Amino acid sequence: MSYCAVYLNRIHREKNLPEKPEDPLILEKSIPYDAEFTFIDFVPSVLTYSSSAHHQVEYHRFSHLIDTANNWLDKNSHWNIINCETVRLSYRHNVTSMVSRWEQQINPVTPLWSPISRGEFETSLKAFRLWIRRKDKFDSDYYNNNNDDIMFNDKFRKLKHLDFIPKRLNENSFETIDQLLERVNGRLKQPDTLFWNIITLESLKIEANSEWFIDPEISLADESSRHLTILRLFYEQYKSGDDMNAIILEENDDYPYTVIGIEDFKPELLSAGSFFKRPEFEPFCSLTQRASRWLNSQYVDYFLNAQSIDIKIKSPSKLETRNCTNIEHGHYIQFLRIVYCKLLPRINNNDSETIIKRPKSTHEQQQQQQQQTTNQSSSSSSDNNIIQLCSKVFVATKLDHPLDSMQQRIYNWLHHQDNNQQQNVCILGAETINVYGKDDDEKVLEKKTSDCFYGNRLGSLNTFTFKAIRLYYCQIPIIGDNDHDDNDFIDKDSRAKYYRCTGKTFQRKKSRNFTYSNSNSNNNNREKSLQRKNSKLKIIRSNSFRMNNVTTKQSSMNEKLDEKESNRIGFIKSLRRSKSHIQNHHSTSCNCM
Numbered sequence: 001m002s003y004c005a006v007y008l009n010r011i012h013r014e015k016n017l018p019e020k021p022e023d024p025l026i027l028e029k030s031i032p033y034d035a036e037f038t039f040i041d042f043v044p045s046v047l048t049y050s051s052s053a054h055h056q057v058e059y060h061r062f063s064h065l066i067d068t069a070n071n072w073l074d075k076n077s078h079w080n081i082i083n084c085e086t087v088r089l090s091y092r093h094n095v096t097s098m099v100s101r102w103e104q105q106i107n108p109v110t111p112l113w114s115p116i117s118r119g120e121f122e123t124s125l126k127a128f129r130l131w132i133r134r135k136d137k138f139d140s141d142y143y144n145n146n147n148d149d150i151m152f153n154d155k156f157r158k159l160k161h162l163d164f165i166p167k168r169l170n171e172n173s174f175e176t177i178d179q180l181l182e183r184v185n186g187r188l189k190q191p192d193t194l195f196w197n198i199i200t201l202e203s204l205k206i207e208a209n210s211e212w213f214i215d216p217e218i219s220l221a222d223e224s225s226r227h228l229t230i231l232r233l234f235y236e237q238y239k240s241g242d243d244m245n246a247i248i249l250e251e252n253d254d255y256p257y258t259v260i261g262i263e264d265f266k267p268e269l270l271s272a273g274s275f276f277k278r279p280e281f282e283p284f285c286s287l288t289q290r291a292s293r294w295l296n297s298q299y300v301d302y303f304l305n306a307q308s309i310d311i312k313i314k315s316p317s318k319l320e321t322r323n324c325t326n327i328e329h330g331h332y333i334q335f336l337r338i339v340y341c342k343l344l345p346r347i348n349n350n351d352s353e354t355i356i357k358r359p360k361s362t363h364e365q366q367q368q369q370q371q372q373t374t375n376q377s378s379s380s381s382s383d384n385n386i387i388q389l390c391s392k393v394f395v396a397t398k399l400d401h402p403l404d405s406m407q408q409r410i411y412n413w414l415h416h417q418d419n420n421q422q423q424n425v426c427i428l429g430a431e432t433i434n435v436y437g438k439d440d441d442e443k444v445l446e447k448k449t450s451d452c453f454y455g456n457r458l459g460s461l462n463t464f465t466f467k468a469i470r471l472y473y474c475q476i477p478i479i480g481d482n483d484h485d486d487n488d489f490i491d492k493d494s495r496a497k498y499y500r501c502t503g504k505t506f507q508r509k510k511s512r513n514f515t516y517s518n519s520n521s522n523n524n525n526r527e528k529s530l531q532r533k534n535s536k537l538k539i540i541r542s543n544s545f546r547m548n549n550v551t552t553k554q555s556s557m558n559e560k561l562d563e564k565e566s567n568r569i570g571f572i573k574s575l576r577r578s579k580s581h582i583q584n585h586h587s588t589s590c591n592c593m
Helices: 064-073 177-188 193-196 241-252 284-297 363-374 375-381 402-416 442-449 492-498 521-535 552-558 563-567 581-585
Strands: 025-027 037-043 046-049 057-059 079-093 101-103 122-135 148-151 156-166 197-209 226-239 257-265 269-271 303-311 325-327 332-344 388-395 423-437 464-475 509-515 539-545
Touching: 037 064, 037 079, 064 079, 064 122, 064 156, 079 156, 079 193, 079 226, 079 423, 122 257, 122 423, 156 177, 177 197, 177 226, 193 197, 193 257, 197 257, 197 332, 269 581, 284 303, 284 332, 284 388, 303 325, 303 423, 303 521, 325 332, 375 509, 388 423, 388 442, 402 464, 423 442, 442 464
Parallel strands: none
Antiparallel strands: 025 037, 037 122, 046 057, 079 122, 101 464, 148 509, 156 226, 197 226, 226 325, 257 332, 303 332, 388 464, 423 464, 509 539
């Protein structure tokens, strides 16, 4: 069992007053006033108090936290959503300070379920963490043109979530992650998903009882050694009215739909362990490098999110990352999960062709890696021309206000990082992770974040769990004068995804264009529908990085790409930029995030 350490700013009441429901807590005071990228927590509070002798307390359910976040977004329309996640925080009633240390051992004096007596009550709650970016001049609320196309503005935006729970196949087996993913993609093929803007697909472990029953909506759950992994889909829904939505669905029947794929990168075993020696696996940074090479070699329309996940291992040589069941205690391995999306047409599609199939083995990938190792000269030059997926970890160890410290440290790193001037940094996502350790030595904990092997993470060697934040970003190389080549450039869409024009904001606009005709003529609607089928539909993802308008010369250069070559350009393809292009959009002192 875990008891802890954190804090909940409850309302102080007199002892004789009856208990009343509390509003969810919004932790936003610690956000720097000029922050461009940060997070905000929505924490459940007490909803009802039981009059039974056990003094049980019911907290707000997770759906209520989503509603609270929507109300906050309505009042703070200058923020865009980057990522969503479910985090587990530990709270103590009537305490106004937070610590990041989470003790794993059972306290025999103060059990987890202490009676409520208006004193200290320690427990862990599931909160909703929202990663946000401040809007800038490129984030327009409305979009209109002469073709009567409209774009829904923020007042029609509503954040929602869907939980996909693995079904029980027999007494001892459940659906796998791949089977859950098929159900997710089946839901995304429905017509109403035209109004969806997918944000995150989260792999979430839920506590289960002895019968493997779970309630993913509950905020206060019993500690359990059994966990069931679900897929939680966060998305934004844009709606303006039933009549307009019906017309938009009819006129955009050729609009492509999204198919989500998952790729897991498992650490390779470097040396086998023994009774007195721990096995050695490759570090976490190697996983991000492999993910970079994979993303550059695959046709992926856009990057959705990345997540580091712990799995229990039975054999170091065989790691199974697709199981949804887990029983606590034992050795664990951390792997990297990349979630990506592809866009497929809605008309004349085969269900068998829409499923993203995973390779049965990584033998071909290993051969490619060996070939790259033998050809070091060619591989080194190619590695310098691709976008490198990287990660940065911030560990909070202070005992006063680590939440304030964490947000401030992220702010300082984004604005004052010692970055190479020849690199552009683009934020792709963020997540909250656990770091297991015996003390609060920050250097030791940062080293642990790079280790992929945890030996009995809840044992005596890991007395405490520390909360940390991992940012995922990519570094885009800049080519100098000698590397100038008229044929070495990126198409406009790729530049819009991964670049940004200034060093002040994070260009991750999430909006989608829908076509709506004001004319009552069916012929005009049919002609416009044909025009839309022949033109390229515009989809701007939340993690896109828009640039300023390119010059006529550069536009003509972009048109030189033949269709065959442009189809091979996937996510994070090899990027080469000329000096003239850099001068137009980046200064030598530009520190893009």
